[in-house]
Structure formats: C-alpha cells, structure tokens
Amino acid sequence: MSxxxxxxxxxxxxxxxxxxxxxxxxxxxxxxxxxxxVSLTLERGKCLGIVGESGSGKTVxxxxxxxLLPSSNTVTSGSVKFEGKEILGLPSKQMRRLWGREMxxxxxxxxxxxxxxxxxxxxxxxxxxxxxDMSRADARATAERLLRDVRIPEATxxxxxxxxxxxxxxRQRAMIAIALACGPxxxxxxxxxxxxxxxxQAQILQLIGEQRRDRNMSVVLVTHDLGVVAGHTDExxxxxxxxxxxxxxxxxxxAHMKMPYTMSLMRSIPKLEDPSHxxxxxxxxxxxxxxxxxKGCRFAPRCAYAxxxxxTEEPPLRQAEDPNHSYACWxxxxxxxxxxxxxxxxxxxxxxxxxxx
Amino acid sequence: xxxxxxxxxxxxxxxxxxxxxxxxxxxxxxxxKVHAVSGISFDVVRGETLGLVGESGCGKSTTGKxxxxxxxxxxxxxxxxxxxxTTLGNEELRSARTKMQMIFQDPISSLNPRxxxxxxxxxxxxxxxxxxxxEREALVDRVLESVGIDPQRAAExxxxxxxxxxxxxxxxxxxxxxxxxxxxxxxxxxxLDVSVQAQVINLLEDLxxxxxxxxxxxxxxxxxVKNISDRVxxxxxxxxxxxxxxxxxxxxxAHPYTRVLIDSIPVPDPSAVLADATTIGxxxxxxxxxxxxxxxxRCQFADDICKSAEPILQDIGNGHFVACHHPLxxxxxxxxx
Numbered sequence: 001m002s003x004x005x006x007x008x009x010x011x012x013x014x015x016x017x018x019x020x021x022x023x024x025x026x027x028x029x030x031x032x033x034x035x036x037x038v039s040l041t042l043e044r045g046k047c048l049g050i051v052g053e054s055g056s057g058k059t060v061x062x063x064x065x066x067x068l069l070p071s072s073n074t075v076t077s078g079s080v081k082f083e084g085k086e087i088l089g090l091p092s093k094q095m096r097r098l099w100g101r102e103m104x105x106x107x108x109x110x111x112x113x114x115x116x117x118x119x120x121x122x123x124x125x126x127x128x129x130x131x132x133d134m135s136r137a138d139a140r141a142t143a144e145r146l147l148r149d150v151r152i153p154e155a156t157x158x159x160x161x162x163x164x165x166x167x168x169x170x171r172q173r174a175m176i177a178i179a180l181a182c183g184p185x186x187x188x189x190x191x192x193x194x195x196x197x198x199x200x201q202a203q204i205l206q207l208i209g210e211q212r213r214d215r216n217m218s219v220v221l222v223t224h225d226l227g228v229v230a231g232h233t234d235e236x237x238x239x240x241x242x243x244x245x246x247x248x249x250x251x252x253x254x255a256h257m258k259m260p261y262t263m264s265l266m267r268s269i270p271k272l273e274d275p276s277h278x279x280x281x282x283x284x285x286x287x288x289x290x291x292x293x294x295k296g297c298r299f300a301p302r303c304a305y306a307x308x309x310x311x312t313e314e315p316p317l318r319q320a321e322d323p324n325h326s327y328a329c330w331x332x333x334x335x336x337x338x339x340x341x342x343x344x345x346x347x348x349x350x351x352x353x354x355x356x357x
Numbered sequence: 358x359x360x361x362x363x364x365x366x367x368x369x370x371x372x373x374x375x376x377x378x379x380x381x382x383x384x385x386x387x388x389x390k391v392h393a394v395s396g397i398s399f400d401v402v403r404g405e406t407l408g409l410v411g412e413s414g415c416g417k418s419t420t421g422k423x424x425x426x427x428x429x430x431x432x433x434x435x436x437x438x439x440x441x442x443t444t445l446g447n448e449e450l451r452s453a454r455t456k457m458q459m460i461f462q463d464p465i466s467s468l469n470p471r472x473x474x475x476x477x478x479x480x481x482x483x484x485x486x487x488x489x490x491x492e493r494e495a496l497v498d499r500v501l502e503s504v505g506i507d508p509q510r511a512a513e514x515x516x517x518x519x520x521x522x523x524x525x526x527x528x529x530x531x532x533x534x535x536x537x538x539x540x541x542x543x544x545x546x547x548x549l550d551v552s553v554q555a556q557v558i559n560l561l562e563d564l565x566x567x568x569x570x571x572x573x574x575x576x577x578x579x580x581x582v583k584n585i586s587d588r589v590x591x592x593x594x595x596x597x598x599x600x601x602x603x604x605x606x607x608x609x610x611a612h613p614y615t616r617v618l619i620d621s622i623p624v625p626d627p628s629a630v631l632a633d634a635t636t637i638g639x640x641x642x643x644x645x646x647x648x649x650x651x652x653x654x655r656c657q658f659a660d661d662i663c664k665s666a667e668p669i670l671q672d673i674g675n676g677h678f679v680a681c682h683h684p685l686x687x688x689x690x691x692x693x694x
Binding site for chain 2: 197282
C-alpha cells in the first residue's frame with residue numbers, strides 16, 4: 001500500500017472508537033459500576049463534550065480511555081480502539097508510548113497536578129526528554145515556544161519560575177503547554193476550567209479551541225456545565241449513572257434535546273436574561289448508587305416525567321430524527337406522554353417525582 | 358473603577374455599613390504590602406441580598422472576612438446594626454459575631470471531618486449556652502429539617518458520608534442556629550454541580566424569607582449573583598467599580614470591566630457568538646497596583662486621565678453608581694446639564 005493510501009485510510013478511520021466499555025471497581029460495598037456500557041466514536045480534529053453531574057462516570061470514562069486507572073481493583077471490559085488498534089488493558093509500559101505523543105490530559109486542578117518543587121520550564125521539558133529524546137537545550141527552547149503558544153506573557157522568565165509564582169489561569173495554561181508538548185493527536189481536558197474565574201475560563205476554552213484547529217487535534221472536553229460545552233464542541237455526550245443517555249451534534253442537541261435529564265440540566269443554569277430572584281429549576285434527589293443502580297432507567301427516580309415502565313424496563317439507546325442523534329428514554333421531550341405530564345406539572349396536579357407520587 | 362467614593366451609601370434600616378475599608382498585608386520582610394482592599398464602601402439594608410463579584414484577587418473574600426474582623430481592618434469603619442466593630446474589645450466582638458455568620462466555598466473541608474455532623478451544628482449553641490439541652494436539640498432538629506437534612510442521619514454520620522451539596526446545607530444549618538441577622542456567603546456554590554447549585558440557591562432564598570435574613574453573597578459568576586441578589590457590587594483589585602440594583606446592572610452595565618465579566622459567562626446556546634477572549638488579560642498585582650484607575654491596563658477605553666486620576670463613584674440614575682472616567686452609560690450630573 002502506498003503512503004498516500006495509508007494516509008487516506010487513516011483519514012476515514014475514526015481516531016477513537018469505544019464499544020460497550022465497562023469500568024467497574026471492586027470495593028468493600030460491592031462492585032461500583034462507574035462506567036456501564038458506553039459506546040462512542042471520535043473523528044480526527046473534532047471536539048467531543050462529555051457532560052454530567054458528579055458521579056455520572058464522566059471522569060472515570062476519560063481515565064479509562066487514557067488507561068490511567070489503578071489495575072488492582074478495576075475491572076474493565078469492552079473495546080477501546082485508538083487509530084484502529086485495541087488499547088484497552090494494554091500494560092502501562094506500552095501505554096507509555098501513547099501518553100504524551102498520542103494522547104495527553106489536562107486535569108481540573110492545576111495547583112495539585114503540577115509539581116510544586118519543579119520549575120515550569122523543567123516540567124514542560126520533561127515529556128520532551130522522555131518521549132521525544134530531545135536534548136536539554138532543544139527542550140528548553142521548545143518549552144519557551146510552547147509557553148508563547150499558550151499565551152503566557154514573559155515566557156523566558158516563566159521558565160525558571162515555580163507553580164506558586166503563577167496565577168491560577170497561568171498554571172492552567174502551563175498544564176496545557178505540558179499536555180501539548182509532544183504534539184498529541186488526542187487531548188483530554190477534564191473540567192479544565194472549573195477551578196477558574198469566568199474570565200479566565202473564557203480564555204482557556206478559546207485557547208484549547210485554537211490549539212485544536214492549529215494542530216488538527218481531537219479534544220474530549222469533560223464538564224458538568226452545559227454552558228461550557230455549547231460554544232466549544234462539535235458533539236456532546238450526556239452521561240448519567242455510568243451510562244450514555246443522550247448523544248448528538250452540539251447544535252442538534254441544544255435545538256432538540258430528547259432526554260428529560262439533559263433538559264433538567266439545562267434548566268438549572270441561571271440565565272442572565274431572567275430577572276433576579278427567578279426561581280431556578282432543580283433536579284430533586286441525588287445521582288444513583290452505582291453499587292445498586294435502579295433497575296429501569298437510572299434517572300427515573302428523579303425524573304418528573306417518569307412512568308411505571310421507566311421503573312421496570314431500561315430504555316435502550318435509540319435514534320432520533322437526526323441520524324447522529326441518539327437518546328435513552330421511553331417518553332422523550334416532545335412525546336405525547338411527556339407533553340401530558342408537562343401540562344399536569346404546570347397545573348400542579350401531580351407531585352414532581354415518582355417516589356412522591 | 359476601580360475607584361473610591363461614598364455617594365452610593367444610603368440612609369434607612371442599614372444592617373451592615375462598610376466605609377473606606379482598607380486591608381493591607383505585609384509581604385514577608387520586604388517592606389512591601391499587598392493592597393487587598395483599598396478604600397471600599399457599601400451598605401446592606403435589612404432583608405436585602407448584596408452580591409459581591411470580581412475575579413480572584415479582587416479582594417471580595419478579604420472584604421467578607423473583614424466584616425467578621427478576621428483579621429481586623431487596616432483602616433475604615435464597619436458597622437453592624439449601627440455598632441462599630443473595628444474598635445470593639447475582644448469579648449464584645451465575640452458576642453457581636455453571633456449576629457453574623459459565614460458560609461465558605463468548600464463545604465467538605467469547612468466541616469470537622471472527625472465530628473458527628475449534628476454535633477457540629479449544635480456546637481455554637483453549646484458555646485453560648487443557649488437554652489436547655491432539650492431546647493437546643495429541638496432547635497437543631499428544626500434547623501436541619503429546614504435545610505433538608507434528616508436530623509436522624511445527621512446524628513449518626515460524619516461529613517464524608519454526605520455529598521458536597523448536602524455538606525453545604527449542613528454548613529448553612531450551622532450558620533443558622535444562632536439566629537443571625539447577617540449571613541456572609543463566600544462562594545457557597547462554586548464548588549457544586551449546576552443542578553446542586555440551583556438547589557442551594559433556592560434554599561438560601563427560602564431561608565432568607567423564613568428567618569428574615571440579610572445576605573452578602575460573594576461569587577465570581579455573575580449569572581449566579583444576579584439571580585440571588587437585589588444589589589450587586591463589582592470589585593476590581595481592591596476597588597469598587599460599579600454598584601447597582603442587579604437587574605439594572607445587567608440591563609445597562611456602565612463599567613467596561615462589568616461588560617468583560619458579563620461577556621465571559623458561558624451561554625448554553627451553541628449559536629451564540631462568542632466574544633474574543635484573547636484581549637481580556639489578567640488582573641495586575643495587588644502588591645504594586647496600577648496608578649489612577651486600577652483597571653486601566655486592561656481597559657480598551659483607557660486614556661491619559663485613567664492612568665493618573667482615580668475615578669470616583671458617580672450616580673447614573675436608578676440607584677446605579679459607577680467609578681469610571683469613560684462610563685458606558687451617561688452620569689446623572691451630565692444628563693441634567
């Protein structure tokens with residue numbers, strides 16, 4: 001096969017292909033089903049947003065894909081193909097060849113993820129030495145260029161500073177520089193802006209977007225905030241209780257959300273246009289216990305639109321009008337049953353959750 | 358402003374009045390000082406919620422703590438229900454503090470991990486010896502129920518057995534047991550998921566009515582602050598930029614910095630046009646704050662006067678005040694000309 005053909009084949013193959021991934025943890029209480037049958041694909045150069053509350057499994061999902069979970073108490077099954085090669089369950093010795101060069105991660109808290117005793121320049125140079133065998137001088141020059149790329153002012157001076165000398169926003173930029181150092185094809189960003197001010201958040205999200213376009217890199221953006229993913233992703237996957245409950249291209253999802261859970265998440269965001277003291281919509285209750293998840297739809301106990309079928313039968317992921325849009329719900333937004341319940345709720349005729357009914 | 362001035366202070370039933378508050382901290386033995394808060398003034402009327410917003414380092418948390426006198430301010434006046442706190446002796450201050458309570462950002466680390474939750478909530482009552490033992494227990498039950506925590510479960514569990522949102526509810530209960538006049542909430546929802554955030558905001562609104570509270574709500578997210586507040590004060594590098602009834606602040610932001618904060622809020626709408634974030638920049642150093650208007654190095658409208666003269670808060674109508682040489686809205690003093 002000629003080089004050109006090989007290249008073309010790679011263009012058509014998704015960068016990441018996940019099939020029925022399950023990550024379970026053995027604990028004293030029993031098996032925690034943190035990720036329970038997730039399938040998705042990610043094209044080269046695209047940005048996928050993974051959205052969900054704490055405990056929905058979004059962080060465990062991204063760490064499973066990176067192979068960053070402890071092996072001692074983790075049970076994984078399913079398949080994760082990166083550029084067509086199976087990588088699930090590879091020993092970390094082999095994963096190490098992928099880390100940095102092929103895939104890397106930006107973590108939530110830059111203060112605890114950077115080494116406080118190591119200068120910024122050294123921390124960026126480390127993967128360059130390790131993965132690319134770069135000389136010290138080259139690595140330092142590259143580190144300086146990377147700091148400029150992520151728009152850290154006075155890059156030369158910053159190389160010799162320690163993390164505590166940088167502001168929170170700059171630390172997160174330095175984290176991104178480290179993650180980008182070896183030119184990965186896939187970047188995981190796990191709540192990269194949650195610890196930051198809104199102004200810095202806007203800058204960091206824009207920076208990740210620019211770097212993605214410049215480097216034709218794929219990005220997985222993990223967050224609990226639908227507002228964050230709206231302007232910065234091509235596709236969104238909503239997770240609940242370890243499962244994917246809705247998946248669609250970003251514009252389709254916001255225009256035609258099907259899952260009552262996605263809608264509830266959306267409604268709980270305070271909106272600037274609303275007058276002050278507007279009552280916020282909330283989702284009652286808590287995410288399910290993943291040792292003993294509910295039998296039917298995992299969201300049913302908290303869902304205002306749930307009916308008996310939702311408690312007993314688990315809804316499969318099915319396709320919506322748009323072929324790229326799928327959701328797991330028996331009575332999706334816009335269905336006759338949904339509309340009927342919506343009218344009842346608005347008139348105050350029924351209690352909000354099934355448990356209370 | 359970043360500017361000073363007291364034109365916006367009101368008369369009436371004022372619960373908390375802060376005037377020309379200055380908080381400075383020494384930087385090691387260098388002789389330099391961190392100018393955390395540099396002369397801000399505001400007041401809160403009984404039953405009102407005042408939002409304090411700004412980026413990290415703008416002095417909003419320092420201001421919150423200064424009201425509690427932790428530590429005592431460098432200069433300025435802080436009055437709770439007309440009582441000057443800055444000159445009070447330690448014992449009088451301790452008793453005055455029962456009228457003000459604070460709720461912190463990280464709900465899990467602000468509760469003692471080794472204590473039964475119910476004991477943490479009851480402790481303020483024990484310290485002050487309020488009522489008989491039975492009365493205290495009954496009050497703790499009532500308060501826990503009003504924040505949506507099962508008193509029975511609280512009597513058996515420690516903080517790690519609760520979620521972040523539940524721990525924040527417990528912190529709120531602990532703040533409520535002494536029947537305070539004023540509660541200062543320092544970023545109470547920024548560590549929580551959006552769905553839980555909405556629950557806690559609704560809870561604070563309910564409790565405010567039920568207990569007749571006055572709130573000071575400190576946060577960096579303007580959308581959250583707007584929802585809960587009657588008035589909002591925008592701070593930048595230890596100075597006050599703008600203070601206004603919250604709906605008016607969003608309808609016509611007058612300070613360029615307020616505009617930046619509003620434009621930075623992520624909108625849950627993929628078709629919304631994103632403002633270019635590259636020009637936003639970061640706050641300067643509070644050790645060597647910029648001259649004149651402290652916001653001028655980041656401001657697109659800044660000119661020579663902004664570098665040399667500090668703007669003073671001026672009225673732009675409707676109880677809305679701005680400290681800016683080139684406000685986006687016309688001041689009343691010019692309107693009338």
